[in-house]
Amino acid sequence: MTKELLKGNVAIAEAAVRAGVEAYFGYPITPQTELLEHMSKRMPELGRAFVQAESEVAAINMVYGAASTGKRVMTSSSSPGVSLMQEGLSYIAGSEVPSVIVDVMRGGPGLGNIAPSQSDYFQMVKMAGHGDYKQIVLAPATVQEAIDLTLLAFDLAEKYRTIATVLLDGNIGQLMEPAELPPMRELRQTPPDWAVSGAKGRKKNIISSIHLQPEELETFNHKLQAKLKLIAANEVRYKEYMIEGAELIVVGFGTAGRVAQTAVKLARAQGIPVGLLRPITLWPFPEERLSQLADEARGFLVVEMNAGQMIDDVKIAVAGQCPVEFYGRTGGVVPLPDEVLATIAKLDQATLPANRVAALNG
Amino acid sequence: MTYDIIFSGFGGQGALFAGQLLAYAAMDAGRFVTWIPSYGPEMRGGTAHCTVIISEEEIGSPLVRNPSTVIALNNPSAEKYEPLLATNGYLFYNSSLVSHPFTRRNIHALAIPGSTAAAELGHAKLLNMVLLGAMLAYVPVLPLEAVEQALDNHIPARRRELLEANKLALRKGIELAQRAVQIPA
Incomplete structure (x- = not known):
């Protein structure tokens, strides 16, 4: 093909x-x-x-x-x-x-x-x-x-x-x-056995x-x-991008997931240890995998083209282990990678451990 | 290398098709490519645009804020995209129609008298190919031959009679670009 x-x-x-x-x-x-x-x-x-x-x-x-x-x-x-x-x-x-x-x-x-x-x-x-x-x-x-x-x-x-x-x-x-x-x-040549397909010779x-x-x-x-x-x-399905060594996890699906993927790539180029999980099945939700990632992560960012809906499911999975931030656009506005990148950088700063902040300040 | 290109013009000027043709050429060359149109109410009577991204790597966002290349077939498109064009980006504009005074000094704006050239070639509809050709002269996204091949491979049967004219228009665009006035000069 x-x-x-x-x-x-x-x-x-x-x-x-x-x-x-x-x-x-x-x-x-x-x-x-x-x-x-x-x-x-x-x-x-x-x-x-x-x-x-x-x-x-x-x-x-x-x-x-x-x-x-x-x-x-x-x-x-x-x-x-x-x-x-x-x-x-x-x-x-x-x-x-x-x-x-x-x-x-x-x-x-x-x-x-x-x-x-x-x-x-x-x-x-x-x-x-x-x-x-x-x-x-x-x-x-x-x-x-x-x-x-x-x-x-x-x-x-x-x-x-x-x-x-x-x-x-x-x-x-x-x-x-x-x-x-x-x-x-x-x-298919024959209907499944539960179907209403004419009951001649069998039970209705x-x-x-x-x-x-x-x-x-x-x-x-x-x-x-x-x-x-x-x-x-x-039936849970998802796709990960640059998740290896990620301390920050971005979660987004569909177009928001793609935009987030570009932002993650840009952030990695700036040295921010971030990765993406893009759910492919929204139900069932990749709750277990997110919960696993939350064990090690400093923070999560959920990107959606709405006012914040999937974030509830991410919060259930993360179960308070680390902060879950949100970035969304509504009304038909599509977020662009630079907006998501700025939010990732902010989350990175906000969740840096005290010893690394001290090291950065020399 | 990743190229992001916006084609913009009035509905009917062929911005969407020019973008699609380039996308076909990119696909045939084995690249990753996305083509996404504006499909809002502005399509009726207003400007229509599409974004084409061509890359050797998997493409994330199919939309960009600051495109590196813009083809502006009409004045509203030139007005809209001059401020959005990336630094050192290329903006090819249909100088037969565009009167917008370009002010940025950190972009390459090239005047291509596309409508005039298309009329000389015998069909106003060739405007999009003239501008696409002009772009190929400066932006090394794909060779001219690849785009010509895409015309051969993908142009719908009902438009076949314009095939050779389209190729002439592409070449005319390259020629015009080579002697185009650049702003800033």
């Missing part, structure tokens, strides 16, 4: 096609529209289903219905559209049907704007709807990762019968980079999220939580 210059949104769409998505339901919204556009061209071409729904509420319920039949399905949207999908997501979680959701985040709250943002971390990572559940959240920082994580989203969604989301900011959706697409996968399968008896619902919830624990134990 050779590399192609691909835009993030298009790369995700084509990766989903190659992963064998059989039905796509969506509604246009910037900055993810190229994804839906690509699907509108490719899906009919391959004899698969493409539906531009009348709204995001309709789209997510179409996903719910189609997923219940055991088909490989997805939807994509951007922040305000995903807000509209919350109820459907909760029903899907309660019914345990595999679904893939792509959220290309834009500035909020409200209608906000179409500029890149990471302000939906809480919404996607903490709980995308009512009730007790989590969904897998994959956060690409490059176009190649956007492709690889889209494939992974389908695999994980089916492996665990869960919702797997690909969460990216508008920048990654619009960015073009050389990347390699996977070969076309064969479509029922897909539902309703359990009227409290004890019955509690039993279901115990089962669901056990599954989520299994995912948390098995």
Whole structure:
């Protein structure tokens, strides 16, 4: 395979096609529209289903219905559209049907704007709807990762019968980079045994999220939580950069992670012992690794394109062992490396041990 | 070596395509490259710009505050990027349209009469290639041949009739750059 210059949104769409998505339901919204556009061209071409729904509420319920039949399905949207999908997501979680959701985040709250943002971390990572559940959240920082994580989203969604989301900011959706697409996968020939696929000759399968008896619902919830624990134990992914010998740890995902990577490189050139951990799975979160790093670190800096959301998870992992500082830009403003570098330098000064300060002062 | 280049102009002047062409050439040459457009509401009637970063190493931030090279196809772009250009950076501007008085003494601003040259070559749309060619004369990011090859490899079929004209425009740009007036002289 050779590399192609691909835009993030298009790369995700084509990766989903190659992963064998059989039905796509969506509604246009910037900055993810190229994804839906690509699907509108490719899906009919391959004899698969493409539906531009009348709204995001309709789209997510179409996903719910189609997923219940055991088909490989997805939807994509951007922040305000995903807000509209919350109820459907909760029903899907309660019914345990595999679904893939792509959220290309834009500035909020409200209608906000179409500029890149990471302000939906809480919404996607903490709980995308009512009730007790989590969904897998994959956060690409490059176009190649956007492709690889889209494939992974389908695999994980089916492996665990869960919702797997690909969460990216508008920048990654619009960015073009050389990347390699996977070969076309064969479509599944037989539906999974839990699916509503016609009960002739077998017992009926029922897909539902309703359990009227409290004890019955509690039993279901115990089962669901056990599954989520299994995912948390098995599916953590992250990438480290210059972490060797780092006394300061920067944490950032997606575009903020890339910007932080450049800042870390610049800071290292100035002799500041700093490294980067870029979470690839936001849920499950690389809590254990961060906690391990906190044993040795002088301080943490969390960089986000929001007012401070992932920082809560970093603080839980660090558990008060050292200071956790924050640098963020909101409203669609993207932080630049020099801003992050200045914050790293400040954290370095603030956390220098007394003996080294004395040595510096001669 | 890492090159960061901003292409900026009115929507329709071809800033985004010129950047993409360079990105294709960089990819074909085995470099790391990122291309990122402005996609905000300013695209409708205002300026459109893209940032291209080309490097031998993995690229972190796809955006820069102080680009080392800028191609400014219109006056608002020249106004916006003169103060942002890195010290000793290169700014190639379409002097057929740009009237902005450059004041910084620590940059190289090169006047390229791009719109005029494009009109002489028979198509106003060749402006972006003239300016891209001019840049190649000073900024050794990739050889001209690599960019010409990228035109052959990646130009969409519906635009094929302009292929040779695009190559002529690139060469015209190099020629104009070699005798361009530099500010400061």
